[in-house]
Amino acid sequence: MSDLPAHARRNRALWDVWAQDYVMPAEKNWASESPTWGIWRVPESQLGVLPEDLAGRDAIELGCGTAYICGWLARRGARVVGIDISEAQLATARRLQQQYDLTFPLLQGNAEAIPYPDSSFDFAISEYGASLWADPERWVPEAARLLRPGGQLVFLVNSFLLSLCMPPEEGLAATERLLRPAFGTYRIEWPGDQGIAFYPSHGNWIRLLRRSGFDIEDLIEVRPPEDAATSYPFVKLEWARKWPCEEIWKARKRR
Ligand SMILES: C[S@@+](CC[C@H](N)C(=O)[O-])C[C@H]1O[C@@H](n2cnc3c(N)ncnc32)[C@H](O)[C@@H]1O
Numbered sequence: 001m002s003d004l005p006a007h008a009r010r011n012r013a014l015w016d017v018w019a020q021d022y023v024m025p026a027e028k029n030w031a032s033e034s035p036t037w038g039i040w041r042v043p044e045s046q047l048g049v050l051p052e053d054l055a056g057r058d059a060i061e062l063g064c065g066t067a068y069i070c071g072w073l074a075r076r077g078a079r080v081v082g083i084d085i086s087e088a089q090l091a092t093a094r095r096l097q098q099q100y101d102l103t104f105p106l107l108q109g110n111a112e113a114i115p116y117p118d119s120s121f122d123f124a125i126s127e128y129g130a131s132l133w134a135d136p137e138r139w140v141p142e143a144a145r146l147l148r149p150g151g152q153l154v155f156l157v158n159s160f161l162l163s164l165c166m167p168p169e170e171g172l173a174a175t176e177r178l179l180r181p182a183f184g185t186y187r188i189e190w191p192g193d194q195g196i197a198f199y200p201s202h203g204n205w206i207r208l209l210r211r212s213g214f215d216i217e218d219l220i221e222v223r224p225p226e227d228a229a230t231s232y233p234f235v236k237l238e239w240a241r242k243w244p245c246e247e248i249w250k251a252r253k254r255r
Helices: 006-031 068-075 087-099 136-146 160-165 202-211 237-242
Strands: 058-062 079-084 106-108 121-127 147-158 187-189 196-198 214-221 246-253
Touching: 006 068, 006 087, 006 196, 058 068, 058 136, 068 079, 068 087, 068 121, 079 087, 087 106, 121 136, 136 147, 136 202, 147 160, 202 214, 202 246
Parallel strands: 058 079, 058 121, 079 106, 121 147
Antiparallel strands: 147 246, 187 196, 214 246
16 A cells, blocks of 8 residues: 555544544444444434345445444345455454454455456445545546446445535534535545545536446435434534435446
8 A cells, every 4th residue: 555645644544543432333333233324323224225135245345444334234144345444443343353253354455446356346335434535536436346237336425515514623513604615625634633535516426426337326315313312523413403414325337
């Protein structure tokens, strides 16, 4: 990984530090048999993120972090691979993988350049992983290359609207005012040690996905459930009840 782009190098350093804060959530998610998604932990039964027929399918998680989603896929019978840039995150993933006796490859690498041949997978997923921290102009074409014709890509990100309302200071929640322009907000270099993240507009996502060979199947605007709560500081429940703070894209590689 000596030729990593600057944003990937910076985000790797950040995630090697943040990894310690993700150990407890990882343990909780690995212990859970039924998937929940995003910061409001919306149950899979409400969102239908995963395909029903994962048994025997080849799947990859892009920016797998602690790899609990890999675990959920493996338990559904998928042959799964996780890739993440942070060795510290993967250390947690490896420990929990052993604890739950689930064996699958966990690679350290950049999801923008994955060492697998073309058409290796039927399903690719990313939840706040490459989908947020890698450059979409690089990782989306890479996902398209890795998927077989008819294969599905699903990813969860902060909504574009939220990206316009989040103050730069760490720990502050999204405001009800637009703090930055919609035009040109593709990449945000968060001040301090908060990393570099990517927030394409809906038009950008649509054009990029289509140009990369995908048809778009759905865009789910996630709503917090009745009893929702989150420990993440960047958005308050009252905000998320009024506007979507997370969105899930589903796209299928054209045959
Ligand atoms: C919030 S975690 C999401 C993963 C998983 N859903 C979780 O919560 O453990 C973000 C992950 O993206 C990884 N990441 C950031 N940039 C990456 C890149 N270019 N390639 C692969 N992984 C990357 C980080 O190392 C981190 O583990």
